[in-house]
Amino acid sequence: MGFLKRHPILVSVIFLFFAIQLFPLNFEEKQIGNPFSRFILTLAYYPQKFVFTLTKGVVDVWQNYINLIGVKEENERLKSEINKLRQEKFRLWEAELQNERLKKILEFKETSSYPVVTANVIAGSPSGLRSQVVIIDRGTEDGVNQGMPVTTYEGIVGRVFMVGSKSSEVILITDEISAVDAYIHRTRTRGIVKGTGDGCVMEYIEKKSDVNIGDKVISSGKDGFFPKGVVIGTVVGIDITGGFVRAQISPDVDLNSLEEVIVILKYSENMVLNE
Amino acid sequence: MNRIFSFIFLALLSFVFIILQTTLLSPIHFGLFYPDLNLILIVFLSLFSETKGGAIIALGNAYMTDVLSGYLFGIHTFSRLAVFTILKGFSENVYSQSKLAQGIAIFFSTIFSWFFIWAVLKMKTDIDFNISTGAVIAQGAINILVGFPIFWIIKKTHARIQT
Structure with missing residues (x-):
């Protein structure tokens, strides 16, 4: 301890050296088989859940107080209905395009469906460096496993x-290590949607491809993680660099105010990260 | 006995700060303009706690930050321990009860912590470090504003527990 006090700068440089050496290049490897980290996650669960329940209760009481209860309920019902109708409309659009593409093929292959569990977002990352991480109140006891896709209705x-x-x-999906194999819904142009920390970009789109602002981007299902045809976002900007087009994507889900999510109980087929 | 009580109190406080930082004060709600309670606690430990116990609590706190932000054992653990070490070294030579010294310590820790993280990311990955110098300085200022009352509360509570 005396050495630590006498040579603080030297000790810090040693810490920097170790940090560089031990910093994980491969995040997937780091997460496997670390029971202590899992214990910490579980240890934090109860107080996080308590604070979540408490704040939710306070917010609910306040909202019910300041809003007319009937109007609020009606509003929520209508919002929910609009969301369902939007989803339904998009699903029909997707089905129509799919039908057109596949009518030349004799065999129609249905996309497989998976069981799901709903979860509450009870906490977020404590670090500004890695703010695009949230904690949900479902774990192995509910059948959740690493690599499983998480969605909302949107x-x-x-x-x-x-x-x-x-x-x-x-x-x-906005986190820098996130990557989703995707395509442009209208033209089926394929690319990889990567997180940038505060948004997403779709990369590796061929220059000759037809991509426009406003196009919807959906998962291709080819990365082994996400099921095919789930909405990712909308193209809001296009850059052409080298031989590829780079499209800026605005996620359709408001990721900064997530409350309830759906975990699709689908085991990943392989491991692909943005590294 | 006092040292054990002190250690238990600060360890519990560290856990409470982690929970507050992941729930009410999570950066997902505030962006970079959030008070970093855990960093403030580590500055407090380096200035006012005994070395061994303080280092253990700082290590535990930083490790939990890593686990709950998806980095596991890594970047926060080392950066926060480096902050602790440097401040502990300097705290021997400055009057740590001075508000000016405390303010400088909090501000410097914020800058140093982000610089440390930037250095590791730059050398080890191609992940963009999209946090501007202005945002880091702003966070330093927020940490000072929140740090002073936190220091005062911890000292008062700590004194009450010891009596």
């Missing part, structure tokens, strides 16, 4: 990163 949210017995960490 589209993709992210992927389960680390799982505790009662809670799990979810890496949002």
Whole structure:
């Protein structure tokens, strides 16, 4: 301890050296088989859930107080109905295009469906460096496993990163290590949607491809994580660099105010990260 | 006995700060303009706690920050321990009860912590470090504003527990 006090700068440089050496190049490897980290996740679950319940209760009481209860309920019902109708409309549009593409093919292959569990977002990352991480109140006890896709009714949210017995960490699609194999819904042009920390970009789109602002981007299902045809977002900008087009994507889900999410209980087929 | 009580109190406080930082004060709601309670606690530990116990609590706190932000054992653990070490070294030579010294310590820790993270990311990954110098300075200022009352509360509570 005396050495630490006498040579603080030297000790810090040693810490920097170790940090550089030990910093994970491969995040997937780091998350496997670390029971202590999972224990910490579970340890934090109860107080996080308590604070979540408490704040939710306070917010609910306040909202009910300041809003007319009947109007609020009606509003929520209508919002929910609009969301369902939007989803239904998009699904029909998608089905129509799919039908057109596949009518030349004799065999129609249905996309497989998976069981799901709903979860509350009870906490977020404590670090500004890695703010695109949320914690949900479902874990291995509910059948959640690492790599499972997380969505809402509006589209993709992210992927389960680390799982505790009662809670799990979810890496949002806007996180820099997130990558989703996707295509432009209108033209089926393929690319990879990567997180940038505060948004998403779709990369590796061929220069000759037809991509316009306003196009919807959906998952291709080819990365082994996300099911096919789930909405990711909308193209809001296009850059042409080198031989590829780079499209800026605005996620359809408001990832900064997530409350309830759906975990699709689908085991990942392979491991692909943006690294 | 006092040292054990002190250690238990600060360890519990560290856990409470982690929970507050992941729930009410999570950066997902505030962007970079959030008070970093855990960093403030580490500055407090380096200035006012005994070395061994303080280092253990700082290590535990930083490790939990890593786990709950998806980095596991890594970047926060080392950066926060480096902050603790440097401040502990300097705290021997400055009057740490001075408000000016405390303010400088909090501000410097914020800048140093982000610089440390930037250095590791720059050398090890191609992840863009999209946090501007202005935002880091702003966070330093927020940490000072929140740090002073937190220091005062911890000292008062700590004194009450010890009596």
